[in-house]
Structure formats: structure tokens, C-alpha cells
Amino acid sequence: MRKRPFATLALIVGMGQAQADDALAPFEVVGDAIARPLTGAAGDAGRGERLLLDRRRSLCLLCHSGPVAEPHAQGTLAPGLGGVGSRLSQGQIRLRIVDMKRLDPATIMPSNHRIDGLERVAAPYRGQPVLTAGEIEDIVALLVTLKE
Amino acid sequence: MAFVLALVLALPCAGEAAAADRRSGSDFMAPETRAMQADDMSNPAMLWVADGEQSWHRPEGAAGRACATCHGDATRSMRGVAARYPAFAEATGRPVDLSGRINLCRRTHQPAPPFASESRELLALTAYVAYQSRGMPIAPPQDPRLDPFRANGGALYERRIGQLDLSCAACHDARWGQQLGGSVIPQAHPTAYPLYRLEWQSVGSLQRRLRNCMVGVRAEPYAFGAPELVDLELFLMGRAGGMALETPGVRP
Numbered sequence: 001m002r003k004r005p006f007a008t009l010a011l012i013v014g015m016g017q018a019q020a021d022d023a024l025a026p027f028e029v030v031g032d033a034i035a036r037p038l039t040g041a042a043g044d045a046g047r048g049e050r051l052l053l054d055r056r057r058s059l060c061l062l063c064h065s066g067p068v069a070e071p072h073a074q075g076t077l078a079p080g081l082g083g084v085g086s087r088l089s090q091g092q093i094r095l096r097i098v099d100m101k102r103l104d105p106a107t108i109m110p111s112n113h114r115i116d117g118l119e120r121v122a123a124p125y126r127g128q129p130v131l132t133a134g135e136i137e138d139i140v141a142l143l144v145t146l147k148e
Numbered sequence: 149m150a151f152v153l154a155l156v157l158a159l160p161c162a163g164e165a166a167a168a169d170r171r172s173g174s175d176f177m178a179p180e181t182r183a184m185q186a187d188d189m190s191n192p193a194m195l196w197v198a199d200g201e202q203s204w205h206r207p208e209g210a211a212g213r214a215c216a217t218c219h220g221d222a223t224r225s226m227r228g229v230a231a232r233y234p235a236f237a238e239a240t241g242r243p244v245d246l247s248g249r250i251n252l253c254r255r256t257h258q259p260a261p262p263f264a265s266e267s268r269e270l271l272a273l274t275a276y277v278a279y280q281s282r283g284m285p286i287a288p289p290q291d292p293r294l295d296p297f298r299a300n301g302g303a304l305y306e307r308r309i310g311q312l313d314l315s316c317a318a319c320h321d322a323r324w325g326q327q328l329g330g331s332v333i334p335q336a337h338p339t340a341y342p343l344y345r346l347e348w349q350s351v352g353s354l355q356r357r358l359r360n361c362m363v364g365v366r367a368e369p370y371a372f373g374a375p376e377l378v379d380l381e382l383f384l385m386g387r388a389g390g391m392a393l394e395t396p397g398v399r400p
Contacts, residue, residue: 055329059312062329073330077323108323110312118313120367125311 024113025133032103033091038113043137045145051138052081058139059110059130067146077108085146093143097136112136165324165335170391173334173399176325181346185398193275193344193396196268196351200276203269209260215273218257222280230278231287231393234382236294242375243297243382247274247353265372271351275342278395286339286393288386297375301383304376310367331400337388338381340397347400354381 025038037043051058053069060066065074066081084093095102100109112130131139165171174182184190204215204222219225230246237244239252250273251262263270305316319328320336327333341354348356355377359369370376 074327075329076327108314108318110314118309118311119307120309120362121311122363122366122368125366128311130311 023128023132024115027098027113029095029102030091032095033089034094034098035091037137037140038094038098038133039137041137043134043139043141045138045141048138048140048142051135052142058135060139063109081143082146083148085144086148090140090144094136094140097131097139097143165321167390170337170388171324171335172337172339172391172394174340174394174397176332176334177398177400181398181400185340185394191344191396191398193342193351193398196272196275196342196344197279197396199268199272200274200279203273204276209254209258211258213258215253218253222277226277226280228281228284228287230281230395231284232289234294234378234385235289236291243294243378245354245378245381246278247271248373248378250274250277266353266356271342271353274353275351275396278342278393281393282395284393285390286385286388288382288389294382297379298382298386300376301379301381304380305383309362310365312365314365316361336384337391338384339388339391340394340399342395343397343399345399351396354384 027034027038028036049068052060052066055061055073060081061069061074063075063077064079064081065071065076088096096109098113099111100107101111101114110130113133113136115127115129174185177185184192188194201222207214207217216222233246233249234243235249236242237249237252239256244252247265247270250270254260254262263273308315308318316336319333324333324335338354338357341357342351344351345357353372355372358377358380359372362369
């Protein structure tokens, strides 16, 4: 069992700034998974689907394909998300969305819930993770239902 | 042994397209967009080229000199020039790109106030000058004074930036030909600038394109004219050495 020191640190540092208020949720990685929801509660698969379809916000479909949108506008840089719910457990999916770099530092998949170690982040995004804890839980709730 | 070593040294670095496998961005375009670029009557960027031709002959500044006053017939004097830019500028001790070179002439030779970055006038003159090299192979200058700047451009190309933490190389060397959302990732050869981009509904410079890619990974883009952008241009032109110039291009 490992606690993630940066997440906790960022949380403390972030408390002073209004916009970075609770920017990062603390979480616990066990093996290659984060078992517990970042928000302490399950997300909403319907909201997760809307988020996935909003490519400019969630970005997932820039790289992945998924059984949720027109195929020609989807990415081919990553494995399809169809069937991910049978391949991976809920906790494994959560860690991959939160911070794939823990599993492979060379991955191109953005660490969606991490703000350290980045260079030249554009002003509107500085100190902000790609996705909030709630958004990640909504997407997790959707992905676990993608069984094939 | 020596042979194996030579082979290893000759291999391109991770995923970078070998010389024979280099492809212009136009190779990845839909047939309609390719046709639009190929036909001067339908290529919207030709309007900028025509504007540039007019400015070439227009006297400007206190001394009332036109570009043509000193450079004469552009179809002769400017032939092949764009193929070897960015080049080292004595005046600044740094590389300067073609637009920057034109503005140096505006300031010091005409003399007249330099054009603003991305202004219609500057794009038009740059497109007109670059058009004189259409079809010619890109010929990066063998000038050792450029080496440190080209190396810096290469380092910027490899550096992960932005909230998405991606390098240019991650897309353009390792994943060209694949799809990012609805767009095919090209190899990032700057063979056709300035060019008309359908998304812009306008002609834009290579620097504008580079800034777009930086914004795409949610990075703070360098300002127009920043040395980092010129260094990147220099690196990219070196990487595209020998490929044919297509200015003025069309892109989606």
C-alpha cells in the first residue's frame, strides 16, 4: 500500500487559491488499481457518456474509439474502449484514467488527475487537473458498463 | 563490427520517418483538398500571392523604394530563396525566417515600419516570395552558426509540454498517419507555408500552425516572432531538407 504524497501536498497547497480549491482528491493506489471512488461515492454513467462524447472536454475520443459516437471522428492512437469493462476491474480503470504514467511513464495518455511535473501549461489550465474527481467517477461508471 | 555500428548510427530515432518515407501533409489530405491546392484557379491562397505581387512593386517609406527597386524581377531574384530559410541574419546574430527577413528589409532598406505578425500584407509578401520556389527542394543552409539554434529547435520538438504533457515528436514522429479524433496526424513537414487553412478560412504562417499545436496540448504558445518559434521552424526545415516546396498550400 502506497499513499501518493503529491496529491496530498497539492491539496494542501491548493487550499489557499480559490480556483484550485480541492482541485485534487486524495486517493490510494493498491497494485495497479484505485479501489475506492475519488469522491467517496459512485459516479453517474449517463453523465459519463455525455462527457466522453464531449471530446474537447474529456479528450478520450481524440485517442480512443468507443461504442458511443460516430466512428470516423474517433482516434486510433489507443485501444478501443469497447469491452474495457470486461478486461479491467473498476479500480484498474480508475487508476488508468487518474494517472496512466504510474504504470508507464512513457505513455501518451494524459494523467487526468495530476498537476505536478508539467511544463508551460496554458494559463486557464494551470493548477487544474484535466478532469475533476467527480468527472472521473462519472466516466468510470460508464466504462465499467462497456462489457463488449 | 564497424558495419553494425554504422547501421545503428544510420537508423532514424524512435519512429521518425526515414528519408524515403517522408511525406508532405498534402499526402494525408482528402482528394478534394488536394485538388484545391493543385489548381491555382481554385487555390484560395493564390489571392494572397497576387496581393504580394502588387506590394512587391509598390514604393513605400521615406525613400519611396519598392522591393522591386532593389530586387528587380522576383521570379528571378527570389527563386530558391524560401527553400533556404530560416537563415542566419548578421543584423540580429540569430536565425530569421522568411517573414522576418522581409521585415528586416522593410525596416532597414525601404525604410518603412515593419508589418505586424500575421498581417495580410506580410503573409501576402511572404507567400509571393515563397511561391517563387514552388517545386524546388528545401535546401537548409550549411551554416555552422545555425547549429545551436537548430539543436534548440530539436530539443523543443522533443519536450513534453502543456496540461496534456505531449511532445511534438510523440504525435509527428511516432504516430503519423494515425487519427487524432477526426484528423490524420501528418509528419509536420513545413513544405507549404504560408498556406490557406480551411479551418482558419485564411492564409496563415508556419508559426501560427505551431502555436495551434501548442494550444492543442493546452500549453502556453510562444508569442509570434519568439526565438523559440524560429528555432522550431529551423529544425523542421532541416528535417524536411530535400522535400519539394508547395507554397502556397491548402490544409484542412
